[in-house]
Amino acid sequence: MWFKNLRLYRLTEAFKTSPEDLNEHLSGHVFNPCGKLDLKRQGFVPPLGRHSDLLVHAIPGYIMVALKRQEKILPGGVIREALEEKVQLISDQEGRRVSRKERDGLKDELVFELLPKAFVKNSVDFAYIAPQQGYIVVNAGSAGRAEELLSALREALGSLPCIPVSTKTPVPQVLTRWLLENPESGFELGEECELKAAKDERVVRCKKQDLTADEVLSHIHTGMVVNKLAFNWKDIVTGVIEDDLAIKRLRFGDEIKDKAADSHPETAAEEFDTEFAVMTLEMKSFIEALAQAFGFNES
Structure with a gap:
């Protein structure tokens, strides 16, 4: 378990939730795979993977959590190609031009048709809370992914006062x-x-x-x-x-x-x-x- 990225957040209030209580909070926000018409789903999973059922892994002074994300992959080129075929078919059969509003509706219909057949991409982001040091360390490649994990924690806990670390000198x-x-x-x-x-x-x-x-x-x-x-x-x-x-x-x-x-x-x-x-x-x-x-x- 070696982090490959580091995004650092400062706790603005003391983190007093025990690992046991945190596990209880996260139990209502566990990961469930995408349904046929879902574009994306996320939820907490055991940091130890299949080796544990606990959603929190703790050692003295540190608490680790893991957020799993599953996304359907629908390449834009595939959607555009299917849309153009459908638009051309309507034009040929009905002898009329398809309006922009109708194109948007057709595109939405195609997305729903293709979603059940789409490939899925899974990823897991890890973070650990260091209550004594007043930090949360997130292993995420982008600020957006880190914020998603923290937002999921906030939703589970009801509150998580923390902000990105800032510096006195740029x-x-x-x-x-x-x-x-x-x-x-x-x-x-x-x-x-x-x-x-x-x-x-x-x-x-x-x-x-x-x-x-x-x-x-x-x-x-x-x-x-x-x-x-x-x-x-x-x-x-x-x-x-x-x-x-x-x-x-x-x-x-x-x-x-x-x-x-x-x-x-x-x-x-x-x-x-x-x-x-x-x-x-x-x-x-x-x-x-x-x-x-x-x-x-x-x-």
Whole structure:
């Protein structure tokens, strides 16, 4: 259980719900597959998958949940092609032009006809609550997916006061300074960045490059700022920091994963427990380093 993304939210009120009570709240919002005419459904599932029936997995200080999403896949090209065939058939048989309003109605009918035959796509997003630290950490590739998970939690609990972590200094300003000077709090530069111009739409992407080279730094001297930056933190965590402080392509070092494997878990549940414990321990230190480097707002 190693997160691949990090989106960080700050609890604005103490989280006092016990894992047992949270499991009870989530039990009314479990995942059910799409019906024939559903485009999308979501609900909570056991973080341990088939190895547990519990909708909450807890270790001391941390509570994990998982939201499963199922979506019907209806490619736009397939719908357009079927619609054009139907419109052409009406035109040929009735000798008239199909109005825009009628086309919209025909399109809706086609969607309902095709839905039962559509492929389905399943995905699961994980998050853990750290009540003592006052954070919720979401493993989601986009802000929208993270917000969906938090909204589902709010619906189940009735309330979940939390907001995205914000910084005292704009993230691009800090990342740009890192390129010009030495990073801080144990961070080192990776070999990838994205620069954007403040006054126009210029974008420069650098990959597998020495980011301290003159050809990279020259873009900053023309007024561009760093929008995304690859990093290495103490050989424990690597990834890409984005302008909203989201971490993409998060990877834990081999030594950290070996630490979890050294306990020699005998079951899937024990393996999940061990990896969760090791990951959250390292993430706690990593988040503290982020807070120190970027200056998290506390109000």
